[in-house]
Amino acid sequence: MTRTDWTRDEIAALFDLPFTELVFRAAEVHRAHHDAGAVQRSTLLSIKTGGCPEDCGYCSQSVSADSGVKATKLMDVRAVLQAAAQAKDAGSTRFCMGAAWRNPKERDMPAVIAMVEGVRAMGLETCMTLGMLEPQQAKRLADAGLDYYNHNIDTSPERYGDVITTRSFQERLDTLDAVRSAGINVCSGGIVGMGETREDRVSFVHALATLPEHPGSVPINALVPVKGTVLGDMLADTPMARIDDIEFVRTIAVARITMPESMVRLSAGRESMSEATQALCFLAGANSIFTGDKLLTAANAGDDKDDALFAKLGLRAMAAECRLSEAAE
Numbered sequence: 020m021t022r023t024d025w026t027r028d029e030i031a032a033l034f035d036l037p038f039t040e041l042v043f044r045a046a047e048v049h050r051a052h053h054d055a056g057a058v059q060r061s062t063l064l065s066i067k068t069g070g071c072p073e074d075c076g077y078c079s080q081s082v083s084a085d086s087g088v089k090a091t092k093l094m095d096v097r098a099v100l101q102a103a104a105q106a107k108d109a110g111s112t113r114f115c116m117g118a119a120w121r122n123p124k125e126r127d128m129p130a131v132i133a134m135v136e137g138v139r140a141m142g143l144e145t146c147m148t149l150g151m152l153e154p155q156q157a158k159r160l161a162d163a164g165l166d167y168y169n170h171n172i173d174t175s176p177e178r179y180g181d182v183i184t185t186r187s188f189q190e191r192l193d194t195l196d197a198v199r200s201a202g203i204n205v206c207s208g209g210i211v212g213m214g215e216t217r218e219d220r221v222s223f224v225h226a227l228a229t230l231p232e233h234p235g236s237v238p239i240n241a242l243v244p245v246k247g248t249v250l251g252d253m254l255a256d257t258p259m260a261r262i263d264d265i266e267f268v269r270t271i272a273v274a275r276i277t278m279p280e281s282m283v284r285l286s287a288g289r290e291s292m293s294e295a296t297q298a299l300c301f302l303a304g305a306n307s308i309f310t311g312d313k314l315l316t317a318a319n320a321g322d323d324k325d326d327a328l329f330a331k332l333g334l335r336a337m338a339a340e341c342r343l344s345e346a347a348e
C-alpha cells in the first residue's frame with residue numbers, strides 16, 4: 020500500500036544513506052512500479068508569458084523581476100493547437116500549457132477550456148498551470164477533460180516565505196485540494212538549489228509525500244538562476260549555494276522511494292546537467308522529462324540532444340496510451 024504517513028525522520032534517514040545504497044533502493048522501487056526502460060517526454064508551452072503579479076524569487080516572469088522578459092497576451096487557441104501537433108510529431112505524449120497568472124480570470128476560461136479540449140482530441144495528455152484555482156474553475160477544467168494540473172509547492176513550508184511573499188503555502192495546498200476534489204491528477208513538486216538546507220529538502224519531500232494522495236507527477240527542478248530575479252542575483256554572488264549534482268540525485272531518489280507510483284519528472288536545470296548526472300537521475304527513478312528548446316522562458320536541452328541521450332542510454336519514450344490508461348485507473 021502506498022504510504023502517506025512518512026515522518027521527517029524517516030525521510031532524513033533516506034537522504035543520509037550512503038549514495039550507492041540510496042540509488043540502489045530507489046532503483047528497486049522504480050522497477051517494482053514502473054517500466055524502467057521508458058521515460059515520458061512532455062512538452063511545455065508558455066501560453067501567456069510575463070507580467071505576473073506574484074513575486075516568486077526564482078521567476079523571470081514576475082513583474083518584480085528585472086529580467087527583460089516581455090509580457091504577452093494569452094495565445095490564440097489555434098496557435099496553441101499547432102504547437103501541440105508539432106510536439107506530438109516530435110514524440111511528446113503530454114502537452115503542458117503554462118500561463119503567468121496569479122489565477123485565471125473569468126474572461127480567460129473559454130479559451131483555456133478550448134485549448135484543453137483541442138489538445139486532448141489529438142490523443143495527447145493535457146496539463147495546465149495557471150496559478151491558483153477556485154473549486155468551480157477546477158471543476159470546469161475537469162469537465163473539459165484536463166488530465167493534470169500543475170501547482171508546485173515550490174519549497175519547504177518553513178522556507179516558503181523567504182521565496183514568495185504574495186501568497187502562502189496554505190494557498191498552494193488549497194488549490195491542490197480543489198484540483199484533487201475535481202478529479203484532476205495533481206502535478207506538484209518544486210525547486211531545489213535555492214540556497215535551502217538539507218533539512219529544507221527533507222521537509223519539501225515530506226510535504227509532498229504526506230499529501231492526502233501523492234501527486235501523479237512530481238517535477239523536481241534545479242534552480243536555473245536568471246539575472247534580474249531575486250534568487251538569480253543572490254546565487255550569482257554565492258555560487259557555492261547552487262545544488263550539488265549528487266545532492267540533486269539524492270532528492271530524486273528520495274522522491275522515488277517515498278512516492279513510488281508517481282511520475283518523477285526531471286524538469287528545469289537539465290540543460291546544464293551532464294549526461295552522467297541525468298543518467299543517475301534515471302537510475303534513481305526519474306521517468307519523465309520536458310523536451311524542446313525552451314522551458315517557459317529558460318533554455319532546455321532540446322530534442323536532438325535528448326534523442327542522442329536516449330539512444331546512448333537505451334531508453335524509450337513512453338507511449339501516450341499507456342500513460343492515459345494509467346491516469347484513468
Ligand code: SF4
Nearest residue numbers: 071073075078081119
Ligand atoms: S512562478 Fe508562476 S506565479 Fe510565480 S511569478 Fe512566475 S509565473 Fe508568476
